[in-house]
Structure formats: structure tokens, C-alpha cells
Amino acid sequence: MNQYQEMRDRQQQEFNALPLGFAFGQKQFNEMMRGWGLHPERDVKKICAIGAGGYIQKKDVELLRQTSARHKEELAAAIEADTTGDGFIFQMFYRELKNHEYGYTGDADDTLDTLNCTMEQVQSDQRLYRGFQQACKKIMEEES
Structure with missing residues (x-):
């Protein structure tokens, strides 16, 4: 397997491990919220949308930012090293x-x-x- 593919696979696993939720309808949204221990109506301000039906709790936004930034830096470093x-x-x-x-x-x-x-x-x-x-x-x- 090539280095790029290995990096992408590892980064995808790390991204998949993030505490993200996805909902494409009200029923899924309610289930996602309950899965986080949140009330689907009262606790909406505790989450934010990340696009494409994805959500994250506001308390975890920094983790998402850090992970994304690290992945971007790793890619840049690998390109620079070639x-x-x-x-x-x-x-x-x-x-x-x-x-x-x-x-x-x-x-x-x-x-x-x-x-x-x-x-x-x-x-x-x-x-x-x-x-x-x-x-x-x-x-x-x-x-x-």
C-alpha cells in the first residue's frame, strides 16, 4: 500500500472516531440527540451543524478543529518531504x-x-x- 493511502486510511479512522452525529430527518435527529443524552428540543443550542447532515456537540468542536488541522499539517509535511x-x-x-x-x-x-x-x-x-x-x-x- 502506498504512503498516501496509509495516511488517508489512518486519518479516516481518526475522523470516524470523533463524536459526530448524523441525521437526515427528525426521527434520526431525535435519536442522535438522545444518544448524546440531550433533549431534542431543549438542548439544540448545545450542538452545531458541520454540514452534510453532520452534527457535533459544541463541547467537542475544538477536538474536531484540532484533528482537522493536524490532518492538514500531516499532509503538507508529507508533500514537503517529497x-x-x-x-x-x-x-x-x-x-x-x-x-x-x-x-x-x-x-x-x-x-x-x-x-x-x-x-x-x-x-x-x-x-x-x-x-x-x-x-x-x-x-x-x-x-x-
């Missing part, structure tokens, strides 16, 4: 391009969005550009 673009950076682009069906679409926009970067950023960093180009080439070779 001095050529042939290692972690290539693995990162390859995995995300494959995941977003670049071989079928030839479109890298979703990949770049997922990685929170722009094509201009990729093109302005030799290492990123090299890893991106190598990943694109490999995927296209696999598809032909």
Missing part, C-alpha cells in the same frame, strides 16, 4: 485521480478540489507538477 514528486506526491495524485475516474473523464478538477489545490498551484511547483504528470500518464496507459 523533494522530487516521485514518491508521496505521485501516490497522492495517482490515488485521487483514480478515485475520481480520471481515466474515463480526463478531468482532474474533482481531484484538485479534493486535495484543496488549483492547477495553477500544481503548475507552479515542480514537484507537484512532476507527480501530477506521472500519475496522469500512468492512468492513461492503464486505460489504453
